[in-house]
Amino acid sequence: MAGNWSVILNRLTKDFDSFRAVNDVNLWVAEGEFFGFLGPNGAGKTTTINMSVGLLKPTYGTAIVAGHDVLTDPLAVKASVGLLPETLNLYERLSAREFIEFAGVMYGLSRSESGGRTEELLELMELTDEADKMIVDYSMGMKKKTALAAALIHDPRVLFLDEPFMGIDAISSRAIRQVLLQLKDRGTTIFFSSHVLEVVERLCTRAAIIQKGIIVAQGTLPELAAAAGLPGDSALEDIFLRLVGADMHEESLSWISSRPSSG
Amino acid sequence: MDQLKTLLWLKWRLTIRAYERSPMRLAGLILVVMILGATSVAIASLCLTGFVGAKPIELTEPQATELLHVLLLGLWCFWLFMPVLGFPLGESCDITKQLVFPIPRMRMFIASILSSAMGVPILFLLPVLGAIIIGFSLRSDVGHVVNTLAGALSALVLALFVLHILSLGQTLLIMLLGVLRSRRYQDMITIFLPFIGVLFFLGFHLVFRATDREGVSIQAIMAAEPSRYLTYTPSGLAAAAIDAASYGEYGRFALFAALLASVTGVVLWLGGHLMQRVYAGEIIDSRRLRRPRTAPARVAAEEPIPRWLRLVPPALLAVTVKELRYLWRDPQMKSALLGLAVPVLWILVASQWRMSGPFMPAIIGGMFIFAGAPLSMNIFGYDREGLHILFLFPSDRRLLLIGKNVLGLVILIGVSTVGVTAAAAWLHQLSVVPRTLPFLVAASLVNVAGGNVASIYFPLRVVARGENPFSRSTEKGCIIHIVRALVFNVMFVATLPIVAGLLTPHFLDLPTLYLVTAPVSIVYGAAVYIIVLPYAASALLQRETQLIEICTASEDV
Numbered sequence: 001m002a003g004n005w006s007v008i009l010n011r012l013t014k015d016f017d018s019f020r021a022v023n024d025v026n027l028w029v030a031e032g033e034f035f036g037f038l039g040p041n042g043a044g045k046t047t048t049i050n051m052s053v054g055l056l057k058p059t060y061g062t063a064i065v066a067g068h069d070v071l072t073d074p075l076a077v078k079a080s081v082g083l084l085p086e087t088l089n090l091y092e093r094l095s096a097r098e099f100i101e102f103a104g105v106m107y108g109l110s111r112s113e114s115g116g117r118t119e120e121l122l123e124l125m126e127l128t129d130e131a132d133k134m135i136v137d138y139s140m141g142m143k144k145k146t147a148l149a150a151a152l153i154h155d156p157r158v159l160f161l162d163e164p165f166m167g168i169d170a171i172s173s174r175a176i177r178q179v180l181l182q183l184k185d186r187g188t189t190i191f192f193s194s195h196v197l198e199v200v201e202r203l204c205t206r207a208a209i210i211q212k213g214i215i216v217a218q219g220t221l222p223e224l225a226a227a228a229g230l231p232g233d234s235a236l237e238d239i240f241l242r243l244v245g246a247d248m249h250e251e252s253l254s255w256i257s258s259r260p261s262s263g
Numbered sequence: 264m265d266q267l268k269t270l271l272w273l274k275w276r277l278t279i280r281a282y283e284r285s286p287m288r289l290a291g292l293i294l295v296v297m298i299l300g301a302t303s304v305a306i307a308s309l310c311l312t313g314f315v316g317a318k319p320i321e322l323t324e325p326q327a328t329e330l331l332h333v334l335l336l337g338l339w340c341f342w343l344f345m346p347v348l349g350f351p352l353g354e355s356c357d358i359t360k361q362l363v364f365p366i367p368r369m370r371m372f373i374a375s376i377l378s379s380a381m382g383v384p385i386l387f388l389l390p391v392l393g394a395i396i397i398g399f400s401l402r403s404d405v406g407h408v409v410n411t412l413a414g415a416l417s418a419l420v421l422a423l424f425v426l427h428i429l430s431l432g433q434t435l436l437i438m439l440l441g442v443l444r445s446r447r448y449q450d451m452i453t454i455f456l457p458f459i460g461v462l463f464f465l466g467f468h469l470v471f472r473a474t475d476r477e478g479v480s481i482q483a484i485m486a487a488e489p490s491r492y493l494t495y496t497p498s499g500l501a502a503a504a505i506d507a508a509s510y511g512e513y514g515r516f517a518l519f520a521a522l523l524a525s526v527t528g529v530v531l532w533l534g535g536h537l538m539q540r541v542y543a544g545e546i547i548d549s550r551r552l553r554r555p556r557t558a559p560a561r562v563a564a565e566e567p568i569p570r571w572l573r574l575v576p577p578a579l580l581a582v583t584v585k586e587l588r589y590l591w592r593d594p595q596m597k598s599a600l601l602g603l604a605v606p607v608l609w610i611l612v613a614s615q616w617r618m619s620g621p622f623m624p625a626i627i628g629g630m631f632i633f634a635g636a637p638l639s640m641n642i643f644g645y646d647r648e649g650l651h652i653l654f655l656f657p658s659d660r661r662l663l664l665i666g667k668n669v670l671g672l673v674i675l676i677g678v679s680t681v682g683v684t685a686a687a688a689w690l691h692q693l694s695v696v697p698r699t700l701p702f703l704v705a706a707s708l709v710n711v712a713g714g715n716v717a718s719i720y721f722p723l724r725v726v727a728r729g730e731n732p733f734s735r736s737t738e739k740g741c742i743i744h745i746v747r748a749l750v751f752n753v754m755f756v757a758t759l760p761i762v763a764g765l766l767t768p769h770f771l772d773l774p775t776l777y778l779v780t781a782p783v784s785i786v787y788g789a790a791v792y793i794i795v796l797p798y799a800a801s802a803l804l805q806r807e808t809q810l811i812e813i814c815t816a817s818e819d820v
Contacts, residue, residue: 053655054654054655054807054808055651055654055655055807055808055811056808056811056812057808057809074804074807075657075804076657078654078655078656078657079657081655083655085651087648089648089649089650089651089652089815090648090649090652091585091589091646091649091652092649093588093589093592093593094585094588094589094592098585098588102581102584102585103652103656105577105578105580105581106578106581106582106653106656106657106658107656107657108578108657108658109577110577111568111577111580134592136446137446150652
């Protein structure tokens with residue numbers, strides 16, 4: 001059974017001093033699955049992803065990614081995954097072309113293969129015209145596309161995406177969505193963390209919702225709806241709000257609600 | 264009025280918040296206040312003795328006036344450029360953050376002038392201003408006018424002068440806002456300030472030598488009558504007004520004070536005008552000023568690679584090339600390289616003290632190698648946020664280390680070779696250079712090997728200028744610095760066999776023995792490096808997550 005799972009998180013826990021950011025997370029993502037990972041700000045999404053790819057040491061628990069334990073065989077995990085982090089940690093004094101090519105070689109591609117794929121990725125991400133400019137001078141969207149290109153260059157088996165559409169324009173966003181769907185069709189597992197619920201709703205086959213470091217539900221959309229006590233055809237936004245408890249209280253601003261309406 | 268008070272509160276809040284959150288920074292501030300305060304009081308006292316003609320300077324009254332001109336010019340220059348140089352450090356300096364609020368432009372400008380007077384540096388101005396007021400009041404006591412009137416008029420002019428320099432500093436800040444907000448300026452200033460420090464260090468030494476040799480004194484400088492050139496500058500107008508008041512020449516006083524007031528009025532008008540342009544978005548658009556630095560355009564796959572380089576593992580080559588590019592492009596790394604200039608001072612000192620001997624160039628070369636410790640002992644610190652991506656790669660960790668060490672070796676061997684040659688030339692001992700270089704190579708290898716261990720177990724986060732330095736790691740910084748000092752000593756002990764290889768042939772008076780000790784030393788250095796490397800690579804793999812935690816500022820959840 002374990003062979004069919006690309007990502008297995010088993011009792012994954014992370015403490016920062018006295019603060020428990022991730023608490024006993026258990027997750028399974030099947031091979032080739034487009035898996036949504038949802039949660040409000042500060043819920044523990046990025047911490048979970050960082051532990052899954054070996055960038056953060058769990059306080060407790062294990063993560064098995066692409067069949068390798070991240071604690072005992074971190075290099076094998078890293079060779080199998082691509083990561084687009086929410087906070088873009090790029091070598092900003094390199095140009096996009098230099099950086100993507102550097103990433104390719106570091107992932108084990110030959111220099112010529114890395115160079116060839118870099119040109120294709122630059123083209124796809126519409127970065128070719130600015131490819132020789134230092135990344136530090138890029139806009140947020142361009143940086144994000146550069147990071148995504150670097151995450152894709154070695155054709156990873158599992159792709160972790162942390163807020164991939166934040167700061168990206170509609171045209172690039174569409175191009176990236178198409179790439180992701182192509183990857184999914186080719187069997188790449190995609191672990192997709194986002195606030196944009198409609199994108200998750202449209203692309204993901206299953207999803208998990210995390211709040212305050214705890215997984216409150218995971219499954220297909222109907223399964224999540226059932227967990228939330230809503231009809232099976234409910235919108236993901238309603239399900240999400242119900243599961244994180246945000247629909248319980250109606251929020252308003254006193255000085256706005258007390259202002260007489262102009263109509 | 265509430266807006267003005269709130270803006271001043273903002274400045275105060277942002278200033279003290281930095282110290283509230285870090286006891287270490289607060290301790291640093293207290294230390295700075297004590298040192299600079301004492302320096303300021305010392306300068307003020309010295310000037311005061313000059314103004315009143317007392318020992319040790321014993322200036323005549325005309326010379327005291329010249330000193331006043333020079334002193335006010337110094338203050339003018341310092342306060343003119345201080346806001347510009349300090350801009351990247353404080354977000355409170357960046358008025359563009361206030362542009363979203365409906366604050367009238369003159370109110371914002373006045374708030375920026377007043378808030379610039381709320382910083383710590385103003386404290387260092389006060390003793391000097393006090394010395395001028397007292398000095399020129401006492402001097403007038405010799406027989407011209409009632410000293411309290413001269414003191415009051417001096418205080419009035421100095422208040423005007425302070426308003427002038429604060430408003431001029433803020434006007435310059437607004438004028439250059441587009442440039443100051445650009446990445447290129449931030450890069451430039453990162454290198455510029457340490458560079459100024461090094462230049463000051465060396466310049467002070469050279470001036471000290473020149474005055475020592477030529478017998479140049481402060482009296483001689485004052486005798487050159489700098490006031491002839493300075494009277495109609497803003498600082499000169501203030502000095503001339505104070506001088507006139509001290510002699511009871513009220514007509515001359517009124518003339519110079521009125522001129523200073525006019526200049527200040529023009530500056531205030533200019534500042535307000537520029538503020539209006541900032542409001543209109545005409546100044547802060549740095550993109551018009553920025554010419555992005557681009558790497559030479561190329562298609563990677565078509566670029567030929569030398570045959571011998573094809574034998575090098577691609578990942579090793581990629582890391583080495585990346586490190587070299589960073590050395591060229593990262594201002595933090597360039598700034599760290601300036602630390603290598605410190606041994607240059609030793610060359611000067613050695614020549615001044617007539618220090619010589621066959622090992623002096625080697626000693627200076629060794630100093631260059633150990634001056635490179637901040638780079639070699641913190642090889643991951645300069646990657647900062649990039650460590651996330653570096654450690655995400657599945658490459659053999661030995662290749663990562665070697666790739667980074669190539670840069671370290673190039674720097675250490677290159678700089679120490681240049682240093683030894685320069686020192687030997689300066690000391691007229693060029694013949695010792697060839698026999699010294701192999702030992703420097705060996706010592707560099709040991710240094711780099713030890714640096715790997717220090718970098719993995721005791722890394723430090725490199726904090727960029729203007730960046731928020733608060734992190735868990737900085738609070739532990741003191742202990743880490745002590746431990747790193749111990750590692751540094753261990754590295755020094757590990758180089759003792761190499762030192763022995765250098766000394767033995769000399770003391771045995773057997774120069775041919777160098778033919779044995781030189782290669783043996785290199786073999787020893789290489790052996791230390793090779794033995795340490797796999798151990799360091801294994802430790803690196805184990806400690807990558809801790810390194811990320813310490814060396815980066817990311818606190819995402």
